[in-house]
Amino acid sequence: MTTTEAGPTASLGTPGQQDAAPHGDAGHDHATYGYHQQKDEHLKRLRRIEGQIRGLQRMVDEDTYCIDILTQVSASTKALQSFALQLLEEHLRHCVADAAVEGGSEIDAKVEEATKAIGRLLRT
Amino acid sequence: MTTTEAGPTASLGTPGQQDAAPHGDAGHDHATYGYHQQKDEHLKRLRRIEGQIRGLQRMVDEDTYCIDILTQVSASTKALQSFALQLLEEHLRHCVADAAVEGGSEIDAKVEEATKAIGRLLRT
Amino acid sequence: MTTTEAGPTASLGTPGQQDAAPHGDAGHDHATYGYHQQKDEHLKRLRRIEGQIRGLQRMVDEDTYCIDILTQVSASTKALQSFALQLLEEHLRHCVADAAVEGGSEIDAKVEEATKAIGRLLRT
């Protein structure tokens, strides 16, 4: 965030540049998949969710009232969905947008893949 | 909305009418928004969903067993989600991909907007 | 609604009564399924949802921006879920509760049936 790195879409802002290597260039072998920069935030979120799941085990173990457990399940599901949405946003911003810039048929495959993933999220 | 239009699909049933350029005027400059090509398919889907909702009214009116009504509600919700997914896919393929190709900051706004829409779908 | 019928749970409020025929007695052949009393409200809700679906057709027909259509889809789905929840509440209050009062194995079947219906709603 405060680093001087050229982000994956940096070249888009410099139209005069020849853009010889739009992405995946040397030295960035796997600075991939968009969510890279938010990695720490993602891990923090997931550890919080893990804590919620352990809280659920404690609730079951201590015979907590069913409805209170269900409320906690809803909170965990919401946290998972929220994590998924953030991941999806980064995926669209990087992988899908990159495929569009590259041109060719790749964009169709990427969009279909993303839509299927959204469909799986919707159906759960 | 402020027009004197006869029902939503009225023009479809009156072939003799002049239907003076209700939208998509000369040149079709803004035959936009991706889903344009699937318009007929979308309308067909939505009319089928409308039929399902009318079916629900009939079921309530005829005192159908609650569980059977709930099953039909699930089917209608699924059909609506499926319509939304198709619309979203076209939106990503056209509007979002176009913004990526154009470059600039538009892509960020488009992706954020799409993600928010997905979030609203998830939360219903 | 305007009748003088004793509702299905009316006897609960009159402890002195002998409650000879707790439910399903002669003359009430199909004052059934709980949601009977809210019938008008249900029909009103469903007609409003039907109007929303027709609104969606108009939006598609007029080339409305995809995201605005998706927002309206979310609203319709939410309205359907809300209708389902109200129906479910009445079902639990009447059909399921009645089966519990009757005793026997009927309650297990009713609860399993209701849970499956909830599962179908969740998965859409």
Place this chain on the structure above:
Amino acid sequence: MTTTEAGPTASLGTPGQQDAAPHGDAGHDHATYGYHQQKDEHLKRLRRIEGQIRGLQRMVDEDTYCIDILTQVSASTKALQSFALQLLEEHLRHCVADAAVEGGSEIDAKVEEATKAIGRLLRT
């Protein structure tokens, strides 16, 4: 299942310890809330979900492709929903049915409470 496998959380169980009647032993009058009998099954499910969440952290940490992570999120959400449904079924079968048998206004409160919990699950 009947193996001697050391599960992912095996160390939590302090091997060597005899684990003499960890819970549910004689004299627990408030072994209530329906889900009591399935307690072990619930805990096993939740530990499996906890393992899935840890798997997600591993995936993020190893820069797994976004879409594959989203697929795993969907699986975890589905597992949580499935746990919630089982809990809900037991709640209806015991707490709600008991309130119905007892009579009085308790059943209304129980049904309203359960419906609200279902609504929270639906909206996530």
